[in-house]
Amino acid sequence: MAKHNELGKKGEQLAVDFLLKNGYAIVARNYRYQKAEVDIIAKKEDVLAVVEVKTRSTNNFGNPQDFVKPKQIQRLVKAIDAYVIANDLDVEVRFDVVAIVKQRKDFHIEHLEGAFYHF
Helix, strand or coil, rough: CHHHHHHHHHHHHHHHHHHHHHEEEEEEEEEECEEEEEEEEEEECCCEEEEEEEEEECCCCCHHHHHCCCCHHHHHHHHHHHHHHHHCCCCCEEEEEEEEEEEEEEEEEEEEECCCCCC
């Protein structure tokens, strides 16, 4: 497995652990719909949090959250719309980013709630 793939998998697990520690229940991981993949679908109280995880080995080229592109956002919105309809959910949906930057042997984790779209 390529190093960036390993870092991505590690980041997703760190994000899951972080969310669990902060009172979220993990509903689904790596949910796929058409061309979209939702990293994490989590729930806390009456909010369904759609979580995009961005992990970087450094922030020299920008913050991880800066790498969520408009086309990806469109795909995520479409995927979650389909997910909510298919599961007949009546919840508030919020789109979050968990940004992770490796700092030597540790990781800095930042949870950005309502990062790019809210409906």
